[in-house]
Amino acid sequence: MEITIDRGSREPIYQQIARQVRDLITTGKLPAGFRLPPERRLAQALGVSRSTVLIAYQELRADALIDAHVGRGTMVTPSEGTPERTEVEQELPWRQIFGAAASGFQDPLVGDLLRLTERAGAIPLSFGMPAPELLPFAELRELITGVLDDTGPAALLHSPTEGLTVLRTTLAQMMAARGVSCTPDEVLVLSGSQQGLDLAARIFLDPGDAVVVEQPSFIGALQTFRGARARLIGVPTDEHGMRTDVLESVLSRFRPKLIYTLPTFQNPSGTVLTLERRQHLLALSRRYQVPILEDDPYSELRYEGDPVPSLRALDPAGNVLYLSTFSKLLFPGMRLGFLIAPRAVLRQFALARQTADLHSNTLGQWVLDRFMQGGRMSAHMRVVRHAYRRRRDAMDAALRKAAVPGLGWQRPQGGFYFWCRLPAGVRPAALLARAAEAGVSYLPGRACFADEPPTEFIRLNFSYPDEDQIREGVARLAAAIRQETGHPDTTELQAASTRPIV
Template sequence: MRVTINREADTPVYVQIFEQVRRQILSGELLPGFRLPPERKLAESLGVNRTTVLNAYRELKAEGLVGSRVGNGTIVLAYPDEELNPGSISSQEPTWNQIFSQYANNFNSYMVKDLLALANRKDVISFATGIASPETGPIQILKGIEQELVEQENYKALLHTPTEGFTSLREAVCCLMHKRGVYCRYDEVMLLSGSQQGIDLAARIIIDPGDLVVVEEPTFFPAIQAFKTVGARVIGIPIDDKGMRIDIFEQLLQRYRPKLIYTIPTFQNPSGTEMELDRRKQLVELAYKYRVLIIEDDAYGDLCYEGHALPLLKSMDNDGYVIYLSTFSKIVYPGLRLGWIVAHKKVVKKFAAAKQIMDLHSNSLSQWIIERFITSGSFASHIHKVCAEYRARRDAMYNALSQYAPKDLLWNRPRGGYYIWCKLPEGVSASKLISKAAEHKVAFVPGSPFFTSGQGDDFIRLNFTFATFKDINEGIKRLCEAMKELIDHKDHDEIYADMEINPIV
């Protein structure tokens, strides 16, 4: 429905609305059963008083063009003066449950959507999002690159690129991979709209319904969701402070034949742990022995705050069993939505075919900007700067926990990545703490979504890269106060539960 207001005209505004809607009904532009916008909503969009719209709707009803009923709103009638009843409405809202596919009904995006919403709330200190700090991004450098591209009228930056990404960027990514110990060619590299797209594409092109996928437990919860959505059976292998328990994994391999292994061996999300070198070697050897593919998700490998990151699984693989994923979103800006895959050429070809259906190619301008960012040498210096900044933020959160934490709260000090992983005191659940923390205007991610088996309610994940130093200290103080309130309440209930109640005789 289209309505425009001419405030210079002598015709009253409500008459202008009435005449335009009337004309659209009589011409057939508005079909019988069409629901007119609510008076308040239309008034706000037109910048008029609600009474003005109400008067226009009254005139339409007086001519028998529309009718209204509680719960249905104002609806166009099929014929003038027709009585409005359920049977007379020729148009109804679709039966959504019957329309959406089984695939669509398998996924739930509310966790990610809610976390992103929290990150944008000014009144909440959020440790929930896995987002790079906006303060550490190389905004001036990227602005200069973008301005240069535009001033030179480089129209290529705004045109389509090959689905795999343009060649010079793929070659630049090869240079990054060489520094990580992986000697690949550009035709083994493909650009993605974030590494999370790589997980989704892998699920689509590798997994058939009923196939078994092995993941670490805990692990990145959108990966669990992606695999389950395509009908996979997902089994979790527990981790310890040395990464995935390879001994348990080998026992599983002897009993089953999984199709895929998904792992984050370096600064794992959510736990921040690293898979030790011997386990990395064993994992690749087992993949060869049992002929099972590995997805190595390396979103945080560059963010190493002490010493050096351990060798990649991909650097140990000569036969194409490891599919490597990484991203620029965690180390530059999340809004770039640019990641990459390194894999056997046959895998890249299948990924490209699936991606072409999904979004044709990743953002062209982002690709050009990142290509210049890498080849200019600015990317390497940026990583050095970011690591120094995030190391300080990690230490600030660790020290704040040391100062404010209640007794029996346990937490780690990861060598890199984004997260501190906490085990709550006995009797304190993340599901209760999340509500109590909300009262204190602080947010985190509970542990349960990261597990495949419904566990994890005694863990929470805290991000230290997004909040400012001031907010880190204040937010941890608030969070620990919320924990202590739950502990005090629990102790209070236990005291009364232990009291003997004597009835009055």
């Protein structure tokens, strides 16, 4: 494979690589099934960084010219109509055997991000995870052994699909403190809130059904709804959350099955839906008879200002399905979240869930229940709120200090994220490569949009890195952005707006 790099060219290096490989493939010089050199090796051979090759390969993958196979490397994709021939044993044509739904599960973004950040010394501002060092490990360890001593083998045996009754009762009590009135049998324990999204999609959405999402919205939800082959209808947002004035015309026009919203400290935008808009949203839900799926992982992580009631707290008619999780507050590895829903809906979730994973792991449920008893959760929340407020302030200060011309952001009152608008002229793919090279990662904003993604947003996380990492990460990122704005390239800018990064 012959590739030449012209360092004097205005064409970015990753594009030079992608262009030449593309030519080799389309002219048949690299046949279907040809194994491309591993990124690291090609990078060494060409004297460029590994992330430059990674971005080039991503471009080629987005064009379906190459395909990555775990453990076997990256290979040239067979073109339509010319099936791959092998002399040895013929593998089944898996892609043809897969159902239509399988094509919905194709977004390798998360995996690519993890690869970008696996370089030693890279500062991850891309995740959505709590700080590992704030986990109340000693307490949890004590609770785990305490539960085992008290319950005996029962903690390792089957438990009800809906969740342990003790935990459902405790969760109903916790929700009362959040202003929500519900009974334990309206609570369903989940293996993380992602499972709630998944079950909701399976219960409500047939292929082609419309579902309303905010623009931008949570990637995991977009992936799930796409996996269900639903039609995603994006409603714009501003600094006060979803534009409910736009929602009304969407509801009358598309008759969606579900309105999906993160009203409080939205992921990724960090905004809070105002009380007026909450009332408006609920009124529209009632008028058009469309249920609301309220995703609320972050509302307990408020660092200033007064709480706003959840949609579920404001909803007497039972139109709101309320989803939350302990992955952001306590221990993501235990996979525990919960749903609050009217009994008829909860029963349907439980039936679907019997065929999914039967129930959540029993030991984790016992431990969570004990942790919430006796004030441990409140004490823990005080600790993390304090630490995250400092981290948020550190990120805000670092962004101010960097003073990148044209870079915009709002300091969020809670949650995990800064949502930043890049200066005009920054090429998203090139910035990602530069940032990776500089040792900092972020989430490209376009992944958070249902359609026609704007390219100028990025999401920065401040919960996972500590204050020093935040300062250093923002400084590295600011330098990368400055370099990029110093090299505007209108050709690339246009290309990027029609070609996905991943």
